Amino acid sequence: MRVIINAISANTGGIVTYTTNLIEYLGDEEVEAIVYVPRAFDASKFSHPNVTVKTVPVKRFYGAVHRFLWEQLFWRRIVKDSGADVLYSSANYGILFPPIPQILLVQGEIYLNPVYRDKVLPHLSLRERVSAFMRRNLMLYSARHSKITVFPSEVALQAALDYGPDIKANSVVNYLGVNPRFGGDMERRSWRADGDIRLLYVSVFYPHKDPVTLAEATRILNDQGVSTRSRITMEANDFEPWPSNKAELQALRSDRYSECLSLGRIHHQELNSALSDYDAFVFPSMAETFGFPMIEAMRAGIPLIVSDIPIHHEICGDAALYFELSNPDDLAERVKELDGDSELRERLVASGKIRAESMFTWGRHIAQFKQTIVSVAGERTFRLLINGLHARTGGGVTYLRNMLPLLARQSDVDVHLCAHEDQKDVLPADLENVTYHFLNFRRGFWNVLWREQIDLPGLARKISADVTFSPANYGPVFARNPVVMLRNAVSVGFVERRPLKLAYWALLYLATLLSLTTSKGAIAVSDYARKVGTGALWGWLRRRVTVVPHGVNASFSIDPDLVRDQNLLLAVSDIYVQKNFTNLLLAFSILAPKHPELVLKIAGRPVDQEYLDVLKQIITDKGLDNKVEFLGHLDAAELREMYRRCTVFVFPSTVETFGNPLVEAMACGAPIACSDAAAMPEVLGDAGLYFDPDDVGNMTDTLNRLLDDSRLRDAYVKKATKRAGQYSWDATQKKTLEVLKLAGR
Numbered sequence: 001m002r003v004i005i006n007a008i009s010a011n012t013g014g015i016v017t018y019t020t021n022l023i024e025y026l027g028d029e030e031v032e033a034i035v036y037v038p039r040a041f042d043a044s045k046f047s048h049p050n051v052t053v054k055t056v057p058v059k060r061f062y063g064a065v066h067r068f069l070w071e072q073l074f075w076r077r078i079v080k081d082s083g084a085d086v087l088y089s090s091a092n093y094g095i096l097f098p099p100i101p102q103i104l105l106v107q108g109e110i111y112l113n114p115v116y117r118d119k120v121l122p123h124l125s126l127r128e129r130v131s132a133f134m135r136r137n138l139m140l141y142s143a144r145h146s147k148i149t150v151f152p153s154e155v156a157l158q159a160a161l162d163y164g165p166d167i168k169a170n171s172v173v174n175y176l177g178v179n180p181r182f183g184g185d186m187e188r189r190s191w192r193a194d195g196d197i198r199l200l201y202v203s204v205f206y207p208h209k210d211p212v213t214l215a216e217a218t219r220i221l222n223d224q225g226v227s228t229r230s231r232i233t234m235e236a237n238d239f240e241p242w243p244s245n246k247a248e249l250q251a252l253r254s255d256r257y258s259e260c261l262s263l264g265r266i267h268h269q270e271l272n273s274a275l276s277d278y279d280a281f282v283f284p285s286m287a288e289t290f291g292f293p294m295i296e297a298m299r300a301g302i303p304l305i306v307s308d309i310p311i312h313h314e315i316c317g318d319a320a321l322y323f324e325l326s327n328p329d330d331l332a333e334r335v336k337e338l339d340g341d342s343e344l345r346e347r348l349v350a351s352g353k354i355r356a357e358s359m360f361t362w363g364r365h366i367a368q369f370k371q372t373i374v375s376v377a378g379e380r381t382f383r384l385l386i387n388g389l390h391a392r393t394g395g396g397v398t399y400l401r402n403m404l405p406l407l408a409r410q411s412d413v414d415v416h417l418c419a420h421e422d423q424k425d426v427l428p429a430d431l432e433n434v435t436y437h438f439l440n441f442r443r444g445f446w447n448v449l450w451r452e453q454i455d456l457p458g459l460a461r462k463i464s465a466d467v468t469f470s471p472a473n474y475g476p477v478f479a480r481n482p483v484v485m486l487r488n489a490v491s492v493g494f495v496e497r498r499p500l501k502l503a504y505w506a507l508l509y510l511a512t513l514l515s516l517t518t519s520k521g522a523i524a525v526s527d528y529a530r531k532v533g534t535g536a537l538w539g540w541l542r543r544r545v546t547v548v549p550h551g552v553n554a555s556f557s558i559d560p561d562l563v564r565d566q567n568l569l570l571a572v573s574d575i576y577v578q579k580n581f582t583n584l585l586l587a588f589s590i591l592a593p594k595h596p597e598l599v600l601k602i603a604g605r606p607v608d609q610e611y612l613d614v615l616k617q618i619i620t621d622k623g624l625d626n627k628v629e630f631l632g633h634l635d636a637a638e639l640r641e642m643y644r645r646c647t648v649f650v651f652p653s654t655v656e657t658f659g660n661p662l663v664e665a666m667a668c669g670a671p672i673a674c675s676d677a678a679a680m681p682e683v684l685g686d687a688g689l690y691f692d693p694d695d696v697g698n699m700t701d702t703l704n705r706l707l708d709d710s711r712l713r714d715a716y717v718k719k720a721t722k723r724a725g726q727y728s729w730d731a732t733q734k735k736t737l738e739v740l741k742l743a744g745r
Contacts, residue, residue, distance in 0.1 A: 002032040004084035008056050009091035010041050017292050025366045027051050085377040094142035101376045104146040111136040112159040116287035120208045125244045140164040147376045152176045152290035155311040177362030182299040188276045199230040200278040202293040205238035207245050208286040215257045216328035222260050233266050275300040295360045298352030303345045305334045319352035381414050385465035388419040390472040393605050394574045397426050398660050406733040408433040466744035477518045483743050486524040520743035523548045528679035529657035546739050550658050551729030558669040562644045567597040570646035572661035574604040575612045580652040580693050587699040589622040603631040643668035648706045654693045667724035671713035673702050687723035
């Protein structure tokens, strides 16, 4: 197994420490590694047979843009030609659309940190703020193009999730390690051996490092008669990239601190010895993703005083004293507390050693690192053929419009879609990472059924599909590893009375059972769909069906600036008999005299023209011609507007396996009156007011309650928006892929 490592950023600070130790420890592992380092990195001191250290083949980078373009173009070719199984990008950014699987380490992306965002970023120049924005988003883009993103702490991971919650599924925490040369048997200085308290702060300068707080605390201590000397390992050239922070360098060099403060780098190889000459280690930083110097100090047996921020608590635990962020007076008090309590010093030292040697070791980090590499290298592309022939209207189209883009983003999934030529206008037909196979034949129930059984298995064999997924109740029986999705309500047969329609639903039921018995797995959009799809006498099939609810598109949301129409009753569904618009119209005819301004609008395709004619006749008979409007099909933006404007959204269906409009209405904050039948209570929960769909009087009373009581509507709006948060297409995609990959084994 071969890994190529991008350590091109190893010029200074923690990334140099990390790269040095990574090379040393990989030398003892059964991993062939090629490590690319900058010219400033001394590669000559490493001589491990299975680790090759190479200098990057470019003299210098002329800024971040040059570096980014070089990595995306020339570095990509080096990676592709390396013969490596895995790319490990160890410094926050990686290749977009990498030629081999990529693992990304985010170990220094401070721009994600909320404390940095609040305390530091507002004080930087416009150029620096723009740079922070670009770097933050480049990190997130890199994470989205990586198999695994590794964070050195939980705080760093959570900071990233604030900006990119979608990367959570492929992110892990792996604490970094500290070289065991720190500590050992080296003799330490006794407390105040020469009468002075000697404090050390190890760091290069960045705007969040806050060295002036330590300098000022040192001056305060001396003014109070506590002789104190501090060393900060920063140099003047550290400040050059940060013109907004020149005042800090001037302050550190001023006469105010000249007697009690010294500046200057300590070479990392000499740091262990240097730590033994100081009484305490101070780390006033405002934000970190990890903090190597703190762990090195803990391992070396020196007590710590650190700023009170979440990352320091995660790393140091009970092995440090904490002072209020950027408060030199509080820092001075903590130094005096340490000065006056020898037992406290001993306790901090003991806790620090235990913590450093148990949690932050290179052996632990490398073991997890190797495990991650093995898992990624062992993966292969999963080839998925989706049977989209049945997605022409309603939920089938909604499902593929939302799921195809998400599946296309999965770097380990090769997506193929088979559909009819006449579906190009209703399905997303131009996604980059989807291969399209459009069939051209005369439409018709029997034609589709026949071509599905003949063309799909042949296509699956041709492309070597791992799984053939039909997001419909039935699909090709002989295709490789078929998986179906129970989303059509076969129980419509119980409410349908027309012979031809009854025959259709009977055939659908038989096809569903046949597909279930021959499939490698099945998905149901609700528990109700699982039960009715498998049938009362087919309970043994249910164990093969996984419930994966649909999601709701993020565009469906509340608009707080939009005022609701106080006289609009809205229903959304394609026109079918099971949608129960007959009883809705009868209920509305009873409501109309009490609410003379109220209008009913029904959005949806007139799929069942015969049933639509029946509805229009009821409208005429009840004198509702000016109060009821069929809107036909509305696009997402138009639907969103209607959900946000309606007084009440009504869902009168008698048979439903999920109900996408129900979830969309919830997400848009519509007060909901809903049928208590089928899957509706399972989907809506307590977020709506229910009625018996077969009882016109009950439906009328329920609608009256909502129309007459604005407080009741407001209460259900809150419940609906909260409930809608449970439905996410990202979650649907993740769970669906789990089922599909299991079927493809």
